[in-house]
Amino acid sequence: MKIQTRRTIRKYTQQPIPNELLNQLLEKASRTQTMGNLQLYSVIVTRDAECKARLAPAHFNQPMVTEAPIVLTICADFRRTTDWCLARKASPGYDNLLSFINAATDALLYTQTFCNLAEETGLGVCFLGTTVYMSQMIIDALKLPQLVFPVATLTVGWPAEKPPLTDRLPLASFVHEEHYQPYTTESIDRFYGPKEQLPDNQHFVEINNKETLAQIFTDIRYTRHDNEAISQSLLQALYAQGFLSNEDLIRAIPMTVCETRPEVLDCDVVRFQNNKEKWVAFVGLLENRPYEIFTGLMDDEEGISLPKSVTKGKIIKHVNRDGSKRYDFQFQNKRGYKTTVEGLSEKFNPEYWNYAKLISGVLRYRMPLDNVIRLVASLELYSDNINNWKSGVARALKRYIPGATVDSEEEEI
Numbered sequence: 001m002k003i004q005t006r007r008t009i010r011k012y013t014q015q016p017i018p019n020e021l022l023n024q025l026l027e028k029a030s031r032t033q034t035m036g037n038l039q040l041y042s043v044i045v046t047r048d049a050e051c052k053a054r055l056a057p058a059h060f061n062q063p064m065v066t067e068a069p070i071v072l073t074i075c076a077d078f079r080r081t082t083d084w085c086l087a088r089k090a091s092p093g094y095d096n097l098l099s100f101i102n103a104a105t106d107a108l109l110y111t112q113t114f115c116n117l118a119e120e121t122g123l124g125v126c127f128l129g130t131t132v133y134m135s136q137m138i139i140d141a142l143k144l145p146q147l148v149f150p151v152a153t154l155t156v157g158w159p160a161e162k163p164p165l166t167d168r169l170p171l172a173s174f175v176h177e178e179h180y181q182p183y184t185t186e187s188i189d190r191f192y193g194p195k196e197q198l199p200d201n202q203h204f205v206e207i208n209n210k211e212t213l214a215q216i217f218t219d220i221r222y223t224r225h226d227n228e229a230i231s232q233s234l235l236q237a238l239y240a241q242g243f244l245s246n247e248d249l250i251r252a253i254p255m256t257v258c259e260t261r262p263e264v265l266d267c268d269v270v271r272f273q274n275n276k277e278k279w280v281a282f283v284g285l286l287e288n289r290p291y292e293i294f295t296g297l298m299d300d301e302e303g304i305s306l307p308k309s310v311t312k313g314k315i316i317k318h319v320n321r322d323g324s325k326r327y328d329f330q331f332q333n334k335r336g337y338k339t340t341v342e343g344l345s346e347k348f349n350p351e352y353w354n355y356a357k358l359i360s361g362v363l364r365y366r367m368p369l370d371n372v373i374r375l376v377a378s379l380e381l382y383s384d385n386i387n388n389w390k391s392g393v394a395r396a397l398k399r400y401i402p403g404a405t406v407d408s409e410e411e412e413i
């Protein structure tokens with residue numbers, strides 16, 4: 001297919017794609033340019049009907065996913081390069097946003113080169129941008145490890161349709177000589193007028209009860225609401241795959257208030273030292289931010305003792321028959337066995353527990369963390385123990401403030 005007449009193909013014949021042909025195309029496409037010649041991408045080939053069915057919901061059940069003989073998921077991949085570095089006494093630093101952008105660029109260039117080659121041989125291809133919409137579902141379905149992130153999906157098959165060519169904006173609308181020329185009402189009319197006059201587009205506007213074609217995009221196809229919600233889950237997925245730090249995430253995601261405590265919260269276990277005593281804080285997290293905090297002495301008899309390796313777990317709320325509540329801490333050991341420490345509230349000094357409830361209430365309504373820490377510091381408390389508690393809470397919360405430093409005498413243990 002020549003580039004002048006190329007079109008997206010969404011319907012395919014039953015004719016299979018020989019493995020040899022697919023591999024030839026996948027190999028040839030790797031001649032595309034790539035950062036540092038590192039080839040920061042991986043391709044997952046899906047042929048199996050069950051595997052396609054698992055991917056389909058992540059693509060809003062677009063029929064091509066289950067109907068095409070082959071589905072390719074192209075991933076930004078710094079895993080392989082990182083593993084190579086680790087195996088060669090080199091210290092990789094690719095768990096950050098820049099590395100994701102670089103790997104995504106590589107992956108998309110590879111994707112486009114593959115499309116060109118596939119279309120040249122007569123295959124039909126559809127690019128699915130939905131790949132980045134519910135990326136976590138795809139990550140789970142394809143078992144993608146850290147530093148691997150899906151950025152493009154192609155459905156590939158022999159064409160069973162020949163849809164009309166789509167329109168394009170004129171050259172002058174997107175090429176700027178020497179510097180960027182701002183658009184004017186007049187130039188927008190000139191560039192977009194022909195598109196708006198197309199009978200299909202006018203029909204589309206009419207049946208959707210809209211005034212303009214642009215409203216089809218803003219109000220129906222790509223809305224602010226969807227874009228913002230998807231951006232949030234995209235950030236979460238980038239964090240989960242190791243391309244964003246917790247600090248990046250905290251800065252990037254606006255906080256939501258959740259008044260009813262979820263039954264289960266992820267939890268960080270923070271150990272610290274106060275005046276030679278060993279303390280522990282359980283910080284319940286919602287959207288990776290502190291939502292509640294329980295602190296106390298780390299001690300077999302009076303408090304809680306945990307294996308040193310435990311740094312994460314879950315805090316589970318139980319409502320007893322009499323309506324009273326209990327909070328348990330659950331962690332998994334390296335072999336995956338779960339241990340539950342029941343009744344965090346009873347394990348700790350009841351006085352701390354009261355203050356913990358107060359601070360958790362403040363966290364729940366998302367008071368900025370530096371204000372919470374100031375509030376805790378300003379509490380006038382008279383016993384030494386409770387003053388230890390104060391610095392313990394501050395110590396545990398400070399780690400969630402980007403760039404904050406911790407006093408040396410309160411070092412983590």
Ligand SMILES: Cc1cc2nc3c(=O)[nH]c(=O)nc-3n(C[C@H](O)[C@H](O)[C@H](O)COP(=O)(O)O)c2cc1C
Nearest residue numbers: 006007008009010062126127128129130163165166
């Ligand atoms: C980033 C991106 C996302 C896309 N997502 C989808 C999609 O989810 N479903 C689909 O049917 N086509 C999708 N397409 C294909 C476009 O709809 C198509 O390229 C466009 O309408 C122009 O049509 P043509 O390719 O036939 O010229 C996507 C294309 C791109 C580049």
